[in-house]
Amino acid sequence: MYHDTEYLTPVEVTDYVTEPVVRIEHVTKDFVTGGNLFRALDDVSLEIHRGEMIAIMGPSGSGKSTLMTILGLLDVPTSGTYWLDGQDVSALNRGQQARVRNQKLGFVFQNFNLLPRLSALKNVELPLVYGRLGAREREERARQALEAVGLGARLHNRPNELSGGQKQRVAIARALVGNPAMVLADEPTGALDTRTGAEIMGLFRQLNREQGITIVVVTHDPEIGKQMDRVVGLRDGRITENILQEYYHVGVATEELELPGRDPVPVPVQVEQQG
Amino acid sequence: MFKELGLMALDSLRANKFRSLLTMLGIIIGSATLVAVLSLGNALQSQVFERFVDLGTRRIAVLPGDPQARGARDVPGYGLLSIRDYQALEQLVARHPDVFRTIVPEVSLRVQARAGNSSVTSTVVGTTKDYQLVQTVPVMYGRFLTDTDDQQTARVAVLGALVAEDLFGKENVAGAIGRTIEVNGKPLQVVGILRQLGGPFSSDQRILVPVSTARLRIAGNQDLPGRGLQMSSILLNLQSERMVERGERLVTSTLRATRNVPDGVIDDFRLNLPTQALGVLAGINGAITGFIALVAGISLVVGGIGIMNIMLVAVTERTREIGVRKALGATDGDVLSQFVLEAVAISVVGSLIGVTSAIALVALVGAAAGLGVAISWVAVGLALAFACIIGIGFGYYPARRAALLLPIEALRYE
Numbered sequence: 001m002y003h004d005t006e007y008l009t010p011v012e013v014t015d016y017v018t019e020p021v022v023r024i025e026h027v028t029k030d031f032v033t034g035g036n037l038f039r040a041l042d043d044v045s046l047e048i049h050r051g052e053m054i055a056i057m058g059p060s061g062s063g064k065s066t067l068m069t070i071l072g073l074l075d076v077p078t079s080g081t082y083w084l085d086g087q088d089v090s091a092l093n094r095g096q097q098a099r100v101r102n103q104k105l106g107f108v109f110q111n112f113n114l115l116p117r118l119s120a121l122k123n124v125e126l127p128l129v130y131g132r133l134g135a136r137e138r139e140e141r142a143r144q145a146l147e148a149v150g151l152g153a154r155l156h157n158r159p160n161e162l163s164g165g166q167k168q169r170v171a172i173a174r175a176l177v178g179n180p181a182m183v184l185a186d187e188p189t190g191a192l193d194t195r196t197g198a199e200i201m202g203l204f205r206q207l208n209r210e211q212g213i214t215i216v217v218v219t220h221d222p223e224i225g226k227q228m229d230r231v232v233g234l235r236d237g238r239i240t241e242n243i244l245q246e247y248y249h250v251g252v253a254t255e256e257l258e259l260p261g262r263d264p265v266p267v268p269v270q271v272e273q274q275g
Numbered sequence: 276m277f278k279e280l281g282l283m284a285l286d287s288l289r290a291n292k293f294r295s296l297l298t299m300l301g302i303i304i305g306s307a308t309l310v311a312v313l314s315l316g317n318a319l320q321s322q323v324f325e326r327f328v329d330l331g332t333r334r335i336a337v338l339p340g341d342p343q344a345r346g347a348r349d350v351p352g353y354g355l356l357s358i359r360d361y362q363a364l365e366q367l368v369a370r371h372p373d374v375f376r377t378i379v380p381e382v383s384l385r386v387q388a389r390a391g392n393s394s395v396t397s398t399v400v401g402t403t404k405d406y407q408l409v410q411t412v413p414v415m416y417g418r419f420l421t422d423t424d425d426q427q428t429a430r431v432a433v434l435g436a437l438v439a440e441d442l443f444g445k446e447n448v449a450g451a452i453g454r455t456i457e458v459n460g461k462p463l464q465v466v467g468i469l470r471q472l473g474g475p476f477s478s479d480q481r482i483l484v485p486v487s488t489a490r491l492r493i494a495g496n497q498d499l500p501g502r503g504l505q506m507s508s509i510l511l512n513l514q515s516e517r518m519v520e521r522g523e524r525l526v527t528s529t530l531r532a533t534r535n536v537p538d539g540v541i542d543d544f545r546l547n548l549p550t551q552a553l554g555v556l557a558g559i560n561g562a563i564t565g566f567i568a569l570v571a572g573i574s575l576v577v578g579g580i581g582i583m584n585i586m587l588v589a590v591t592e593r594t595r596e597i598g599v600r601k602a603l604g605a606t607d608g609d610v611l612s613q614f615v616l617e618a619v620a621i622s623v624v625g626s627l628i629g630v631t632s633a634i635a636l637v638a639l640v641g642a643a644a645g646l647g648v649a650i651s652w653v654a655v656g657l658a659l660a661f662a663c664i665i666g667i668g669f670g671y672y673p674a675r676r677a678a679l680l681l682p683i684e685a686l687r688y689e
Contacts, residue, residue: 074686
């Protein structure tokens, strides 16, 4: 469990030169359970920039998963606006949402969520099937995506023939294959052992560095938070931290962020974990 | 896209082979029944039709008018046929060789026949050689009547199988040829014996004699006042089935003229047309076929309900999969199509299995029973089309439930 967390000298991120991939403003999400109103997100505003690799962190019940579902257009906010890749997606119908998910978003889940009866290749092709691509192009792109995550030799294996790390690589290939504007990863290392988890995070970092892919990782794991360009902390449905950790990442104008007298901010999270 | 969905659907059938097969059972039975019944029904129908062709689909029978009919006139001897009608029709047949092939008289007399000590009550039919063309009278022993018999008013008789058995005993039938029988006390020589056919319309219980013999040697005075010999019926053989209507018109007008039937008064005779018999037969057959097809249809609908049931289970089982697909960009329509196609795949594959087994069964039964069996491809098409409709109809509701799932709830479903 999360306990006292002390953040040291947070740097508020304000100035970017690039157009944000994500801009949400005053987003609120209410749930009604058993007649009680529960506010999962309370007036959240956030920008995510192209090429950033950020972590959304917080204890369970903090609203990080809700924020993820709203960013992923898997759910709609109660109020507030959401621009994704320059488009207002706050008020799309179901069909349009599906289209945006297909074209602009890639998902990586904690438990992989691969379809068990499909080969790795077919799993990766799936978003392209819904994107109405032809069979030949689908297969070519899926093959490339699997090669990019180091699974060029396991194209025709089914998920039950792959290790956990390999499954997650397939899932990452599936998230990348449609050239999304942003990849959303929900506890991507949650079902993996430490070493494999580190490999997966390394892969994310590599893809981010080499291909400039915007990656948002939802996690409660501070070790993962350390490796991110930025950490957005949530608590009780509100953003409590928004901390830039590294200066060198792709989308940020370095000169804007090289504040006088400041060294790169050390990882500011101190965590006590029980159990 | 459609192809992808189709492959997915077939794949999910393979994933649950046994369950899919059980679900298909209703459709399999329904489709098989439909095809088997319609095919065998066709075969039976064509066989019965062939029998009818034997008896003459080219035949018009002129029968006495019904004195009880509405519009019948109250005159003595109303409706009865006589030799004058026969002669008028004989001339008609001679004038229209393109329509008619031949004309055959039929004089029926109730008689007592005797041979030695045996005696039976029977019907003598006075007719001609052409009787063979209008009735099924296959000769077993001896010969049939000839024109010479008629010209010479010969004392000869051709016996129906049962008459011959009754008079001479079952084992002596073949030896009856050349023997003499007495009909109403008049001696006749047996020249032929017919094969037994069975049924109320066969000649099994009749004695066939030349019409002149019947008239002059047996009937005594059967003449109608002022009209000559009474005839029980007159049979006309047509050149082809296509001549039925034309022949009917010609016969009707000729008879009305000969019999002085005034305009506006109903015919005082009846025509028995083959089309009527064929129509009735087809009607009966159609009713039976329709009923069994209905039963098959019910089986298909029950099968459809089974499909709906299993699809509802599948949607629940695969809620997470639906969530994943939606997260990856499947629209409601994509999910709907996927599950509808899956239901259609179950019903169509089931139907194909049913149809195939029905074709095998029909061929087997046909070979065993010696029927000329033709698969009813209409029934095959019908079964498959019906299966499609049932798949769509009963698959739609579960598919719609899948399509309307919220992606986030589907993803979180445990």
